[in-house]
Amino acid sequence: MRNPRFLKVAWRIILGLRNDIRTLALMFLAPIFAMFVFGLAFSGEVEDVKVMVVNQDQGITVPVGGGQVSISQMVIDNLDPEVVVVEYAESEKEGVAAVENGNVYAALVFPPDLTANALEKIGGDTSAGDATIKLRLDKSNVNVANAITKAVSDALLKTVEQVGEEPAVSISTGEAIYGENARFIDFFVPGVLAFVVFVLTTLLTLISFVSERTSGTLDRLLATPLGPGDIVMGYATAFSLVGLIQSALLLIVGVAAFHIIIEGNVLLAFLAVAMLAVVSQALGILLSSLAKQEAQAIQFFPFIILPAFLLAGIFWPLEAIPTWLRPLSYLVPPTYTADACRSVMLKGWGLGKIWVDLLALMGFAAAFLALAMLSLKVRKD
């Protein structure tokens, strides 16, 4: 039995890629490059933030034994050294000036008699003096400001526990249900899979298909026994294969270089990626019918890249997208692949739980394939 004709089209595309080292490098090295750039530079964790500490607290001398107790010093010692780099100033004015000059992100001011007042308050003395620690923040960088606030709050909580005061209400996070020890890169890699496969497949199909139209090969193909279905399915087959190889390479490098977490069956992640590749190539074919030249195809790039970048939950969770904008996220196909890959890789979910994502991808694939075939048939009218 002879191979179906769409396989000839698929093989032709693969041969073309094999002959073209530059495109091949773009397809397979660009995703890995992107993963390294984002994985190394954009860890999502704020570290080494300079904070100016103004410690006016004299502490107290313990009556028995003569030891010195300083709550301010305990708080300073409890600050997470990975997040906060402590520098010292003599006065609040000097500390605030350092923030104003941009030398540090915050001034942490411990008032005089902090320890004495705090201990009196713990002892139940309602007339005790002020025991408020002042945190003067540069909030122009929200991430950094939040990281400092959290570090100071954590240090304070720990200090209160150390002085023997148990809070009435406490929280226990215990062992995580999913993603114990997960880092930003673990969240990011599944998103990158979806992002690069969607963007590169759509753009490459768009450009190759515009070229099929302008160079006359599409006319030549449609004058042969090949139908629009053979051509679209040929492209779908070739680009799914390319998407699978891209994903496999990304995952291998992700595991080797970043030790990313893969809890579930990685084949399910591959399935979601392959389905996205089918959707993306059909979208590329569809868009190509709107461009008369390759230069015009470039005008579509922002409309392909930006929604995927901003709305698909690649770099931040969907919950970080404004509620009114969120419905649009569900119209961007990589949203489902990113979600499916994360569920499989980080949570170890199986088909029984990610079927909604796969169903959505199937819906997109069916609709876009039908529209792509229609766009080739419409030429006949």
Added chain:
Amino acid sequence: MRNGEKEDRFSVETRNLVKRFGKFTAVDDLDLKVKRGEIYGLLGPNGAGKTTTIKILCGLLKVSSGDCYVLGEKIPSRRAAFRIGYIPQETALYPGLSVHQNIQFFGGVFGLSRKKIGERESELLRFINLEEWDRELVENLSGGMKHRVSLACSMIHQPQLLFLDEPTVGVDPELRASFWEYFDQLKQSGVTILITTHYMDEASHCDRIGFMRRGRLIAEGRPEKILEIAGTSNLEDAFMVFSRRGGEP
């Protein structure tokens, strides 16, 4: 049976063929008959409707009204697609593939076996005189070589009918001459050729020519007969004569 009869005599037949794009009529009530085994030249200025006619006959465009038959099949027809060859105005090859890969691909599209493609490839490379170049990428070939490869790709499945849309545009005179030698050889082997051109001097190579203007056939016949009726010494002048008359002789 009726179709079979048509095919006996005519490889191409259109009746009252009309193609409109919106309000613009590209092909207007065209009755065209191309006899089996002849080279028929469709001549006319740009915008005369030549390419549109060829695209309809290849099944690339739907007709607005009228009928057309190719090799006895009512168009569009998948059966006919197996027996026709088509070269669009562009060379229509994959520049990133080698000569060999292009020929193999088009052979595969027509469902030929690997063995058959191999045999045909050798014959065709000899025919277009590019045997030494089969492993070269098409993008590295000269314009003339690309045209020759394009012809080979359209011939891989031994079509009975070839549609050639302006195959000699942008081709130097020497290569044009060799192209016509190829076409003559194909005709000798029984292939029918419908060729469009706006080079009037090429018409002398055709068995019959048809002048097209504004979607209509304004004159048709053997080149020498057309000259005789128009009373001119060259076909360009003859075209002007028929254009002024606006009808057939």
